[in-house]
Amino acid sequence: MSNLAIGFTGLAAVLVLIAMRLPIGVALGGVSIIGVMAIRGPWVAAGLVKTIPFEFAANWSLSAIPMFLLMGAVAHHSGISSALFRAARLWMGGLPGGLAVASNFACAGFSAASGSSVATAAAMGRITIPEMIRQGYDKGLSTGVVAAAGTLGSLIPPSILMVIYGIFAEVSISKLLIAGILPGVLTASVYAAMIMIRCKLNPRLAPQVTDKPALKEKIEALGGVWPLLALIVGIIGGIYGGIVTPTEAGAFGAFLAFLIAAIQGRLNLAVFKDSVMEAVSGTAQIFFVALGAVLLTKFLALSGVPHYLSQSFGAWLQDPVLLVLAAAFLYLVLGMFLEPLGLMLLTLPLLLPLFENVGADLIWFGVLVVKFLEVGLMTPPVGLNVYVVKSTVGNEVALGTIFRGVSWFLLCEAVVITLLVAYPEIALVLPGLME
Numbered sequence: 001m002s003n004l005a006i007g008f009t010g011l012a013a014v015l016v017l018i019a020m021r022l023p024i025g026v027a028l029g030g031v032s033i034i035g036v037m038a039i040r041g042p043w044v045a046a047g048l049v050k051t052i053p054f055e056f057a058a059n060w061s062l063s064a065i066p067m068f069l070l071m072g073a074v075a076h077h078s079g080i081s082s083a084l085f086r087a088a089r090l091w092m093g094g095l096p097g098g099l100a101v102a103s104n105f106a107c108a109g110f111s112a113a114s115g116s117s118v119a120t121a122a123a124m125g126r127i128t129i130p131e132m133i134r135q136g137y138d139k140g141l142s143t144g145v146v147a148a149a150g151t152l153g154s155l156i157p158p159s160i161l162m163v164i165y166g167i168f169a170e171v172s173i174s175k176l177l178i179a180g181i182l183p184g185v186l187t188a189s190v191y192a193a194m195i196m197i198r199c200k201l202n203p204r205l206a207p208q209v210t211d212k213p214a215l216k217e218k219i220e221a222l223g224g225v226w227p228l229l230a231l232i233v234g235i236i237g238g239i240y241g242g243i244v245t246p247t248e249a250g251a252f253g254a255f256l257a258f259l260i261a262a263i264q265g266r267l268n269l270a271v272f273k274d275s276v277m278e279a280v281s282g283t284a285q286i287f288f289v290a291l292g293a294v295l296l297t298k299f300l301a302l303s304g305v306p307h308y309l310s311q312s313f314g315a316w317l318q319d320p321v322l323l324v325l326a327a328a329f330l331y332l333v334l335g336m337f338l339e340p341l342g343l344m345l346l347t348l349p350l351l352l353p354l355f356e357n358v359g360a361d362l363i364w365f366g367v368l369v370v371k372f373l374e375v376g377l378m379t380p381p382v383g384l385n386v387y388v389v390k391s392t393v394g395n396e397v398a399l400g401t402i403f404r405g406v407s408w409f410l411l412c413e414a415v416v417i418t419l420l421v422a423y424p425e426i427a428l429v430l431p432g433l434m435e
Contacts, residue, residue, distance in 0.1 A: 007303025024342035028292030032299040067250030072114035073275035078261035083224030097199030103128040107149035121150025125392035144405020151374035156184035175431035293345030335376020
């Protein structure tokens with residue numbers, strides 16, 4: 001069997017093993033080690049196993065991941081998410097579908113203190129969905145908006161997926177994080193417009209909230225939002241101003257989250273313990289999958305699969321638009337079965353050389369990849385964010401109802417992705433100002 005045949009056989013084996021529910025890190029790493037043994041022999045494989053884990057884990061940039069996870073955990077356990085929704089509800093409750101619009105923007109805001117789509121959906125789902133259902137909102141809309149807007153945690157900085165993409169693509173992580181701001185705001189705005197139009201046309205989806213909060217109550221509610229604003233200024237302002245690197249911003253953000261919780265009197269032993277354990281567990285899961293992806297990258301490079309694909313498809317994928325359509329199709333299909341991190345790390349070794357060949361901006365491509373992964377978080381049968389929301393509502397809302405509610409937001413994603421492809425400046429204008 002040729003090296004190329006071994007490479008494609010390995011890719012097929014990875015997909016089969018993942019479909020059999022084998023842990024993604026085990027599937028990626030195990031197949032890669034066996035594949036390298038088949039191509040170069042057991043000693044080379046043993047050498048990779050000996051050196052790659054340390055070289056990968058010792059990457060200084062990766063230390064941003066546990067720091068961002070810790071920051072998000074502290075922000076959630078100290079009550080920032082609940083204060084954020086209360087303020088959004090008081091200010092936006094009077095709009096058509098006001099509570100859903102408030103949930104949407106509350107998710108977008110909490111994303112700036114989380115860095116994780118799953119964490120955002122879980123934290124906001126516990127707070128916003130019961131309130132919407134209690135007010136008589138359609139259950140599909142109530143759950144769908146949280147499952148969809150929760151995906152903004154992957155796009156709005158700090159974004160863990162952006163950090164990992166930047167390391168693999170060897171591009172500026174600072175610029176990647178900043179590049180997600182405008183696409184994230186655009187996505188949240190398109191979501192909000194869709195919600196208001198639907199609820200205006202069909203008022204049964206979202207009964208009008210009858211209570212009219214006083215201006216004083218609204219202003220007082222804004223006082224609970226200052227912790228989030230402090231985190232945003234500390235992270236985004238520090239990165240954009242060149243004061244801190246993404247790694248330093250993660251540590252600074254975690255420190256700020258602890259400091260804010262202490263000032264508010266919400267930092268106790270339980271909050272500290274739960275936050276640290278959540279960050280440690282999430283870091284271990286991410287690193288294990290990422291390590292398997294690094295081994296897969298080495299295996300595919302030895303087999304020649306990326307070079308073969310570049311040569312084979314390069315002739316008819318010289319048009320960047322065609323290449324984007326091909327990537328979108330790939331992510332749409334695989335996103336139905338794979339979780340986002342594993343999917344990104346599985347596809348980057350194949351797609352990065354193709355996009356580099358056509359001279360595409362890899363910062364812009366990174367934003368597109370995250371958008372494609374957001375879609376995968378909402379599509380059946382895996383739809384990770386949908387299952388996270390389902391776990392928060394229990395038997396009160398059927399899984400099919402949540403997927404039905406999310407389908408409207410998938411249409412919005414198609415609009416946003418089209419705009420990003422037609423106008424790359426949406427993603428590139430802020431990073432361009434950092435030069």
